[in-house]
Structure formats: structure tokens, C-alpha cells
Amino acid sequence: MPSERQILVGGVPIGGGAPVAVQTMTKTETANLAATMDQIRRVAEAGADIVRVAVPREKDVEALRTIVRQSPIPVIADIHFNYTLALKAIDAGAHCVRLNPGNIGGPDKVAQVAARAKAAGTPMRIGVNSGSLPKHLHELERENAVEALVTAAVEFVELMERLDFTNFKVSIKSTSVPNTIASNRLLASRIPYPLHLGITEAGTKWSGSLKSSVGLGTLLADGIGDTIRISLSTFHAEEEVKVAWEILKALHLRERGPVLIACPTCGRLQFDMDTVVAEIERRLEAYEDPIEVAVLGCAVNGIGEASNADFGITGAKDEGLIFSRGKPLKKVPTPELVDALFEEIDKYAVSKRIDVDAGAAAEAGALLDRLEDKEAMTPERMAALEREHADGLDEDVSPVASRRFTRA
Ligand code: SF4
Numbered sequence: 001m002p003s004e005r006q007i008l009v010g011g012v013p014i015g016g017g018a019p020v021a022v023q024t025m026t027k028t029e030t031a032n033l034a035a036t037m038d039q040i041r042r043v044a045e046a047g048a049d050i051v052r053v054a055v056p057r058e059k060d061v062e063a064l065r066t067i068v069r070q071s072p073i074p075v076i077a078d079i080h081f082n083y084t085l086a087l088k089a090i091d092a093g094a095h096c097v098r099l100n101p102g103n104i105g106g107p108d109k110v111a112q113v114a115a116r117a118k119a120a121g122t123p124m125r126i127g128v129n130s131g132s133l134p135k136h137l138h139e140l141e142r143e144n145a146v147e148a149l150v151t152a153a154v155e156f157v158e159l160m161e162r163l164d165f166t167n168f169k170v171s172i173k174s175t176s177v178p179n180t181i182a183s184n185r186l187l188a189s190r191i192p193y194p195l196h197l198g199i200t201e202a203g204t205k206w207s208g209s210l211k212s213s214v215g216l217g218t219l220l221a222d223g224i225g226d227t228i229r230i231s232l233s234t235f236h237a238e239e240e241v242k243v244a245w246e247i248l249k250a251l252h253l254r255e256r257g258p259v260l261i262a263c264p265t266c267g268r269l270q271f272d273m274d275t276v277v278a279e280i281e282r283r284l285e286a287y288e289d290p291i292e293v294a295v296l297g298c299a300v301n302g303i304g305e306a307s308n309a310d311f312g313i314t315g316a317k318d319e320g321l322i323f324s325r326g327k328p329l330k331k332v333p334t335p336e337l338v339d340a341l342f343e344e345i346d347k348y349a350v351s352k353r354i355d356v357d358a359g360a361a362a363e364a365g366a367l368l369d370r371l372e373d374k375e376a377m378t379p380e381r382m383a384a385l386e387r388e389h390a391d392g393l394d395e396d397v398s399p400v401a402s403r404r405f406t407r408a
Contacts, residue, residue, distance in 0.1 A: 003226055004192035007123045007167055010074025010095040012049050014169055015194025015226040019254050023050040023196075023229045024240040025078065030060040030067070037070055039237055044072045046238035047245050047256050050227070052076040052098060061088045068093040076125065083109035090116045098125040101156045102134050114165040125196055126160060127171035128152040130179065149174065149183040150190065157191050169226065171196035177215040184219050194226035201231060208232040209243045217247050255290040261309065262295040269297040271315040271334050279338055289349060293341070299371040303328065310354070311344055313337045316371055321364050324354050328364035 006016025014021055024043050028035040030053045040051050055061055055077045068075050076096040077089035083104045086097050090113070097117060101110045117124055133141055133152050141148035149172050160168055170193050172183045180199055188195060199215045202208035212230045219225045228247070230240040248254040262277045277295050284293060294312030296303065299321070306312050307326030314321050320337045322329045322344055332340040348354060 002223060003188070003194040005166070005194060007169055007194055009050055009076065009123055012074055014196075018226065020220065020225060020248055021049040021227040022047055022241055022244040022248070023052060023076070023227055024048050024237045024244070025052040025054070025229065025231075027235045027237055030054055031057065031063045033063050033066060036063065036067060040067070040071050040073070040075075042238045043241050046241040048073060048237075048241045050074050050076060050095075051237075052078050052229075054078045055085050055089050056080070056082075058085075058088075061085060061092055064089055064094060065092040068095065079104070081105070083113055086113045087116050090120050090122050094122065096123045096125060098127075100127055100129065100132065101159060102128060102152065103132055107159060110159060111163050114160060114163045117167070118165050121167075124160075124165070124168040125171060126156050126168050127173060127196070128156065129200060130174035130176070145174075145176075146179055146182040146186060149179065150186045153183075153187055154190055157193065166193075169194040169196050171198065173198055173200035175199065175201050177211050180215045181218050184224055185222070188224045195224060196227050196229070197225040198229040198231055204233050205239055205243075212243060213247055213250075217251065220247065220251055220253060256288075257290065258284045258287050259290065259292045260284060260295070261292060261306065263297045265297045268300055269315075270317040271297075271320070273297050273315065276313075276315070276338055280341070283338075283342060287345065287349065291345070291348070293345070299368055303368065310348070311341060313341050314371075319367060321368060321371075323364070324356075327356070328361055328368050329354075329356060330360035331364045331367045 002017045003015035006018060007014050012021050026036050026039045028039050030036050036053060043051055051071065051073055053064065053067060053075060055064060064077055074095035076098050077094035079086040079089060079097060079099045081103055086099055089097050099113065104110055128149055130149060133148055137148045137152055140151065153170055153172050157170060160166065170187065170191065172187055174180045174183065177199060184195060184197060197216050197219055199212050202211045208231060216225065216228050228244050230243045232240050232243065245256050249256065249259055260281055265273050273295065280293065280295060291310040292308055294306035294309035296306060296312060296314040298316065299314045303312065303314055303323045304326050310324060312323050314323065315334055315337060318334055319331050320334045321331055322340055329344065
């Protein structure tokens with residue numbers, strides 16, 4: 001269930017049933033204006049709704065003033081330890097300020113920031129990190145880390161409410177995937193505020209993406225989480241944005257550009273599918289339509305396996321097929337498959353229609369029949385054989401009846 005409350009970061013709604021917002025953080029020194037703006041433009045192009053910049057020094061606040069003006073997406077100032085930087089970031093026009101009330105110098109400093117944020121209409125992200133829980137929760141942390149994280153977060157929420165400030169979202173950050181899942185579930189049941197999800201210090205592009213997909217994906221599938229950030233050890237922040245989008249697309253929470261599906265390949269493969277899939281994935285980045293594109297290594301399962309795909313290819317040694325929504329469109333020499341696929345996608349991008357040339361489709365259909373004939377056992381053929389041999393068999397007493405392949 002989405003959070004009850006909603007806040008606005010710049011113009012981006014967070015929580016209250018709004019689409020899950022994608023955010024990332026720049027990796028540049030914020031004061032390096034050219035580099036920071038360059039990265040912000042790249043993450044915005046990759047689909048970030050919001051970007052966060054670190055503000056650890058005075059010169060970063062100075063740069064923030066310009067960044068906020070020039071950025072195509074709302075900017076969050078990330079502050080630790082120094083509450084005066086938080087005050088200055090609000091004055092510089094930051095669209096949101098992130099701070100952990102536990103490390104900003106005590107409740108009176110939090111109160112000053114909250115008062116300034118309230119006067120400016122600036123929302124905040126408040127939160128806790130597993131590595132920096134308040135001292136009085138250390139014993140609880142040893143006994144029950146999840147309860148300790150949630151208790152700390154709820155205490156900060158109550159502090160903000162006492163300060164009459166409710167324009168905030170909350171995050172609990174942990175390096176542990178199970179603790180992230182459990183603590184956010186618990187927190188979502190205890191507070192009405194929007195939740196920011198992330199696995200802190202998740203790791204490299206490979207392992208960090210997986211950990212984030214498991215942790216955030218589990219929560220998002222439960223309807224928990226209003227904005228997400230994928231933390232990856234890479235200087236290319238746009239990679240974090242791409243992973244975030246793949247998670248949201250996989251869960252059908254948001255649409256952005258094409259979805260690629262591809263078979264895992266096996267011993268039937270007769271062309272260089274690894275390279276072909278990588279090229280297709282790269283070229284699809286330039287497209288905005290949320291079409292589904294399939295790449296099948298062979299026709300053994302029939303192109304009906306990818307019948308939802310708007311466009312697809314299936315390869316063979318010399319010739320392959322372009323297909324659309326389960327029907328062959330045309331046959332193409334294997335080395336030309338990718339270009340031919342993109343010709344069809346380009347035509348669709350303009351006309352929003354799938355044109356079928358009856359002659360080419362018939363030729364492609366004949367090739368598909370030949371390709372399927374070469375394969376020893378398609379599922380369809382297995383089903384037909386089983387039906388044939390089932391004649392006269394008492395299905396109720398057959399020991400394999402329940403395992404019989406029943407697809408028509
Ligand atoms: S589509 Fe063909 S190559 Fe790909 S996994 Fe299935 S049988 Fe193997």
C-alpha cells in the first residue's frame with residue numbers, strides 16, 4: 001500500500017499513490033560545476049526524476065545555487081553533521097534537504113533546520129543508517145536490529161512532528177537486504193509518510209544491482225516505497241538510474257522505453273546471440289515507445305513463446321525471421337537480422353502500426369515451418385505425440401497423466 005501522505009520535491013510528487021520516483025546521486029565534487037551539471041544532464045536523460053548532490057563544504061553550497069537554477073530535474077542537498085550547511089542549502093534554493101537528525105548536532109539544530117525549511121516550503125528527507133544509530137538504541141540493535149532501526153526512524157518522525165514539520169519522507173538504510181525489507185515493512189505499518197528505499201553501499205554494478213533488485217523489488221511488489229535510489233560503486237550515476245528503471249519496469253510499476261526479452265540460449269543456438277542481444281539492447285536505448293522486443297536463439301519453441309512481443313527475431317545458421325506478436329513478418333539473412341528488426345521498429349515508431357506484407361510473411365512462415373521441422377521435438381509436437389499415444393489409454397489410471405503436456 002502506498003504511503004498516505006504525499007510531498008512535492010520540486011514538481012515531483014512522492015508518496016500518496018504517485019508513481020515511484022527514480023533518483024540518484026551525483027558522483028562528482030559538487031563544487032565542480034561543469035562536471036556536476038554534465039552528470040545531472042546525463043542522469044536526467046537516463047530517466048532520473050530527482051537528483052541528489054553532496055554538500056559537505058561551503059563551496060558546494062555556492063555551486064548549489066547555480067545547480068538548482070540550471071538543473072532540468074529537482075535537486076536534493078545531501079547534508080551530514082553540519083546544520084549550517086543545511087540552512088544555507090535551503091537558502092540556495094535546494095528542492096529538498098536530506099539529513100539524518102541523529103548526526104546533525106542535536107534536537108535544537110534539527111529544530112532550526114525544520115523552521116527554515118518550513119518557512120521556505122522545502123521538504124526534507126530524514127532517516128537513519130544502520131551504521132549510525134543513536135547510543136540509547138545500541139543494546140536493542142544487538143538484540144533486534146530491525147526493531148532498533150524502526151524505533152530510531154519513528155523517534156525522528158515524532159521529533160519532526162513535535163517541531164510541527166511534516167513535509168518529509170523517511171528512509172531506513174542498511175547494507176543488509178533482509179533487514180532493509182523487514183524494517184521498511186515495519187516502518188510502513190507505523191507511519192503515514194512517504195518512504196525512500198535503497199540498499200546502502202550495495203556494491204558493484206553486478207552485485208549491487210542484484211541486491212537492490214531483491215531488496216527493493218520485494219518491497220515494491222508489496223506496494224511499499226515511494227522513491228528509490230540504487231547505490232552502485234560506479235562513477236556513472238546514469239547506471240544507477242537504468243537499474244532503477246529495470247526494477248520498476250519488471251514490476252510493471254512504470255513504463256519507460258522498450259522492454260527486451262531474450263532466451264538464455266542453449267546447444268541449439270546457431271548464431272552469435274550474445275553480441276546480437278547486446279547490440280539490440282544498446283540500440284533500443286534510443287527509443288521511447290514501451291514496446292516489447294524478443295530475441296530467440298532458435299525456433300524450437302515456436303515464436304508463439306514470445307507472442308506478446310511487438311517485435312522479435314529468431315535466428316538460425318543462415319537465415320532468421322523477424323516476427324511480430326506471434327506471427328512471422330519476413331525472413332532475413334542472419335547477419336542482417338538486427339538492422340531489419342530496427343527497420344520494423346522505426347516504421348512502427350512513426351506510424352504506430354505494424355505493417356504486414358502478405359508475400360514476405362508467407363515466405364517467412366514457410367521458413368519457420370522448415371526450421372521447426374529440423375528440430376526433433378517442439379512442445380507442440382510432444383503434445384501431439386502424447387495425444388496420439390494416449391489413444392485407448394485410461395487417463396485416470398495412467399501413472400504419467402498428471403505430467404502430460406497439455407498445450408493444444
Ligand atoms: S530459444 Fe532456442 S536457443 Fe534459445 S534457449 Fe530456447 S531452445 Fe535454446
